[in-house]
Amino acid sequence: MLEFPKEFFWGSAIAAHQVEGGNIHNDWWDSEIKGVFKFPSGNACRHYELFRQDFDLARQLNQNALRFSIEWSRVEPRPGEFNEAEIQHYKDVVLALRERKIEPVITLHHFTNPVWFNQLGGWQNKKAVDYFLGFVEKVVNALSSDVKYWVTINEPMIYLYFGYSLGIWPPHKKGILNTISSYKSLVRAHVKAYRVIHTVYKNKNLPEPKVSIAANLRYFMPCKDDFTTRLAVHMRDRLYNFYFLEDIHKAGALDYIGVNYYTKEDVPAKSGCAQVEKNSLGWDIYPAGFYELLLKLKKFKLPVFILENGICTVDDDQRWKYIYEHLKSLHRAMEAGIEVLGYLYWSLMDNFEWDKGFGPRFGLIDIDYNTYERKIRESAQKYAQVCLAGRLV
Ligand code: IFM
Numbered sequence: 001m002l003e004f005p006k007e008f009f010w011g012s013a014i015a016a017h018q019v020e021g022g023n024i025h026n027d028w029w030d031s032e033i034k035g036v037f038k039f040p041s042g043n044a045c046r047h048y049e050l051f052r053q054d055f056d057l058a059r060q061l062n063q064n065a066l067r068f069s070i071e072w073s074r075v076e077p078r079p080g081e082f083n084e085a086e087i088q089h090y091k092d093v094v095l096a097l098r099e100r101k102i103e104p105v106i107t108l109h110h111f112t113n114p115v116w117f118n119q120l121g122g123w124q125n126k127k128a129v130d131y132f133l134g135f136v137e138k139v140v141n142a143l144s145s146d147v148k149y150w151v152t153i154n155e156p157m158i159y160l161y162f163g164y165s166l167g168i169w170p171p172h173k174k175g176i177l178n179t180i181s182s183y184k185s186l187v188r189a190h191v192k193a194y195r196v197i198h199t200v201y202k203n204k205n206l207p208e209p210k211v212s213i214a215a216n217l218r219y220f221m222p223c224k225d226d227f228t229t230r231l232a233v234h235m236r237d238r239l240y241n242f243y244f245l246e247d248i249h250k251a252g253a254l255d256y257i258g259v260n261y262y263t264k265e266d267v268p269a270k271s272g273c274a275q276v277e278k279n280s281l282g283w284d285i286y287p288a289g290f291y292e293l294l295l296k297l298k299k300f301k302l303p304v305f306i307l308e309n310g311i312c313t314v315d316d317d318q319r320w321k322y323i324y325e326h327l328k329s330l331h332r333a334m335e336a337g338i339e340v341l342g343y344l345y346w347s348l349m350d351n352f353e354w355d356k357g358f359g360p361r362f363g364l365i366d367i368d369y370n371t372y373e374r375k376i377r378e379s380a381q382k383y384a385q386v387c388l389a390g391r392l393v
Pocket of ligand 1: 260
C-alpha cells in the first residue's frame with residue numbers, strides 16, 4: 001500500500017479550446033474554418049454551458065483539484081476591449097469549483113491566441129508581452145480572491161515546436177528565427193506575468209499565489225552506454241526539458257514546477273531499444289521514465305505539481321494500468337525526496353485533441369459527441385478510490 005500526503009491535490013485537467021466549444025475569436029478556430037485542419041473543434045464538449053454538470057462529476061469522483069484554462073479570445077475579443085460577461089463566466093466557473101470544494105488551478109495561455117493578436121504579429125510583435133500582460137492583469141484582478149495556483153503558459157516548447165519550428169499549428173510561422181524570437185517573448189511573458197500576479201496579490205493583501213508554467217517533459221532514454229549517447233541525452237534534456245524552466249528560474253519567477261508527463265523517446269531516435277506498450281497515438285508508455293525525470297528536477301529545489309499525465313486509449317483497463325503505474329513511479333520519486341503537491345490526470349473528459357480531432361480518448365469520462373452525454377469510465381471509479389483514500393492499494 002502506498003500512502004500519499006494528507007494535503008495532496010487529486011484531480012484532473014482540461015483546457016478551454018479542447019472542451020468549451022464555439023471559441024470563434026481564436027486562431028485555432030480561424031485555421032479550422034479556413035480548412036487547415038481535417039477536424040474542426042465545433043461544439044467540443046459543450047463544457048462552456050455544461051461546466052457545473054462536469055464539476056459535479058469531478059466531485060462525485062472525489063477530486064479536490066481541477067486545472068482549466070481561460071480563453072484569452074473570449075475575455076479580450078478585440079485589443080484592449082474586455083468582455084465583462086466572459087469575465088463573469090470564469091468567475092462563475094471558479095465559484096462552481098469552490099462550492100464543490102475543488103481547488104482551481106488556472107492556465108492563462110493554453111496554445112490559443114486571439115485572432116487580433118496574431119494579426120498584429122503574434123509573439124513576434126515587440127508589444128506581444130504587453131498585450132498578454134493586459135489580459136493577465138485583468139483576469140488575475142477578477143479572480144485572485146478565490147485562486148492560489150496559476151499556470152502562465154502551457155507547454156511552451158510544444159507550442160513553439162508545432163506553431164513555429166514546424167508551423168503546422170497556429171500561428172503557422174515556420175522557421176528557426178521565428179522560433180527563437182517567440183521563445184524569448186514567451187520567457188519574458190512568463191517572467192512579467194509572474195511579477196504581475198504577485199503584485200496583484202500583494203496589493204490586495206492576499207496570501208502569496210503560486211505561479212509556474214506547465215512544462216511538457218519527456219524521458220530521453222539512453223539506448224547505448226557510450227559517451228555520444230550520454231551527450232545526446234544531456235543535450236535533449238537541456239534543450240527540450242530544462243532550458244525554459246532554467247531561464248525563468250534564473251529570473252526568480254518560479255514557485256513550483258508544473259510537470260506534464262506522457263512518454264519517452266529513445267536516443268538515438270527510433271532505435272527502439274525498449275519496446276513498450278503504446279497509446280492510441282503511438283506514444284510509448286513508460287512509467288519508469290516518469291520517476292527518472294522527477295529525480296532530475298531535484299536541482300531546482302522546488303515542489304513539483306503534476307499538471308498533466310494521461311493516456312488516450314479505447315481500452316479502459318489500459319487507462320487504469322497507466323494511472324496505477326505512473327502513481328507508483330510518482331510515489332517512488334516522493335520517497336526519494338521529491339516534494340509533490342498533487343497529481344492531475346489528463347483529462348477529466350474526452351476532448352478535442354488539436355490537429356488529431358476527437359478520435360483520441362484521454363478522458364476519465366466518456367463523451368458521446370452526438371448527444372453530449374457524459375459517462376463515467378471504470379478507470380475513473382478506480383482513480384476516485386485513490387483520490388478518496390489518498391493511497392494506492
Ligand atoms: O491535449 C494535450 C494538452 O492540450 C496539452 N498536453 C498534452 C495533451 C495530450 O496531447
